Amino acid sequence: MNGKQLKNSILQWAIQGKLVPQDPNDEPASVLLEKIRTEKARLVKEGKIKKDKNESFIFRGDDNSYYEKFLATREVKCIDEEIPFEIPQGWEWERWGNISQSIQYGYNAPALEKGVIRMVRISDIQDNKVLWNTVPFCMIEEKDIETYLLKINDILFARTGGTVGKSFLVKDVPMKSIYAGYLIRTRYSSLLCPHYMKAFMESQLYWEQLKNGTIATAQPNCNGKTLAKMLLPIPPINEQKRIVERLHRISPFIERYSKSQDALNLMNMQIREQLKKSVLQEAIQGKLVPQIAEEGTSQELLEQIKLEKQKLIKEGKLKKSSLFDSIIYKGDDNKYYEQVNKKCLDITDQIPFEIPENWVWVRMGQIGDWGAGSTPQRGNANYYNGKILWLKTGELNNRIVYDTEEKVTQKAFQDYSLRMNKIGDVLIAMYGATIGKLAIVGKELTTNQACCGCTPYLIYNWYLFYFLMASRDSFIKKGEGGAQPNISRVKLVGHLIPLPPLKEQYRIVAQIEKLFEQLR
Known part of the structure; x- marks a missing residue:
């Protein structure tokens, strides 16, 4: 109470x-x-x-x-x-x-x-x-x-x-x-x-x-x-007066109780948030669920992603440049290296923690197609009140988004080369106070320029979603420019993500949601 x-x-x-x-x-x-x-x-x-x-x-x-x-x-x-x-x-x-x-x-x-x-x-x-x-x-x-x-x-x-x-x-x-x-x-x-x-x-x-x-x-x-x-x-x-006198006497106790309860509620909320952060950190470090050898390795998953990209390139849905991925590995000296074409760079200082042997570190651009939106010219009647859902970062709800406040026309979509985010895509806010806010697309939509969408390649979208949630503080630290932090699409695709085998991704997400439900 x-x-x-x-x-x-x-x-x-x-x-x-x-x-x-x-x-x-x-x-x-x-x-x-x-x-x-x-x-x-x-x-x-x-x-x-x-x-x-x-x-x-x-x-x-x-x-x-x-x-x-x-x-x-x-x-x-x-x-x-x-x-x-x-x-x-x-x-x-x-x-x-x-x-x-x-x-x-x-x-x-x-x-x-x-x-x-x-x-x-x-x-x-x-x-x-x-x-x-x-x-x-x-x-x-x-x-x-x-x-x-x-x-x-x-x-x-x-x-x-x-x-x-x-x-x-x-x-x-x-x-x-x-x-x-x-x-x-x-x-x-x-x-x-x-x-x-x-x-x-x-x-x-x-x-x-x-x-x-x-x-x-x-x-x-x-x-x-x-x-x-x-x-x-x-x-x-006379009883009215007695009631008022009693209310007056107990009012300071109610106020003290209220302040104590508010402090307790705040503390409980902070503890829940800290526990959620801890769960997410355990998850992305491979400590939340056990590894199972029969589920294969993330290296095998990367090979499947490469084949998927080749298929999409053949269908004209991706550019050939998307195949030029870097390879991150751990050397005999226990340092981390990244092979980019013929260059080999020491990136040990970029690796935030150790991951299980069957996991790999990759850049986020390797595991999905990323694209930001745009804002059609305001006041132009040809661009608004259409049928295409157009999302602003303030509408990201950290769950699934099915609708938007505004809708744009097909002309706006064509004139501004807007990206259509498909069902299951992961959205993230890149600018301002909402930086790091997330959503999963529940119905096809496009977005404003402050929002970036990702269509994952053969990885579980909810694993990417929870990894991005775990990384919000990191994005804010990387934010640059002005009073409000912002992180560009270039920095998003270059951000490192620890990649588990696909079946383990599903088990990780299931355990996260089970623990989050208990924390509620």
Whole structure:
């Protein structure tokens, strides 16, 4: 259980009457609600608030069912299906609209450095505090100020965007202020405990009702009607105060627990990541699964790859130059050499670790056909909104990719000589913050220039995938140029890869995925 879950559980106990004991000497909530109705009627008569056309009251019938009576129409309906849980004797269910004196939308005006009055915006409220230093001014006519003026114990409610539903209890107003249009101010009877009302607006019951009343658009939003319809359990006023006092006492413990849990979660995540890195390092060093002599050698696999290349050259799918591979071997002096045409180079300092005898070191260009993508001219209608999937590096998901946000036309494909990556190809990001991100192609696609694709020759694509994952830190170190690292296609094809026999590649991948699943 994390800190948020613990807090949610405690708030749930609070609004269900399970956090503090009930006192039979407390004045019941029914009396409190009757006082609020009387107060509200007086304020309507005095012209201080508007009459609520949807005013109602909730009661429990002799059959133990819950009913709601609407005062304007005298309609009575059973609301048993809306009641989420049982509450203690002496408590009552009520609608937020019945206990509120007003539910007022904020004022729409541009934010200014100077003006008539301060205007609190959603962005000025952080961690249940108003950052008064950031609150701007606005222009508003004097006659309208009172309508939007903030007062102590008002509750502000975000009605749109990513913060929809978040609430803020106004505890002080150090400077005369109104509030902006994306907020709703709810003002309720002073007979209620403000901090209990705020606690309800952090409870799971509140969020569930809000979700049901939220309008799902590009920017989710909620309105005053949704808030007015919300059901909340009302305890006797003395119990409200006891609940708030208990919540206040245990709040520091919840905060400490939350921080400890967050630290533990971070540590567990870091341990999992380190274990995954260790698994990958063991895998590419030939230590994750045993070698089996009957599976042959990687040298034999390289011979098969050479034959495959010759076949592809004959079919016109590869250039003859792809056959000019180097040969890497270990000399009698235990040094590593690379034969390139007639040159023999000592590359011992490039070899990062020892590998099993039946493995070989090769350059990545030898085991696959590598090619980067391109970006067709932006703004040209002839190039976009076509049918060919076009992937950007931000869409690499470190698994299999089946779709892309954008698609290009056949004309773009031809004009820019785009590479078509086939199903099973391995993709890697070469530039910027995404360098080293990977994917396996699940559906034929092309890519932008920051992504390089590889069609492997007779090797298991998932072995290449996990080797590239294990090598990400190495690619970042090799990255060059500007504030963001980048690694060119030339450096990718020249990177060394330890190559096991094909059957061992399959066993390595199976063991990696088994261990990764256990780490989840």
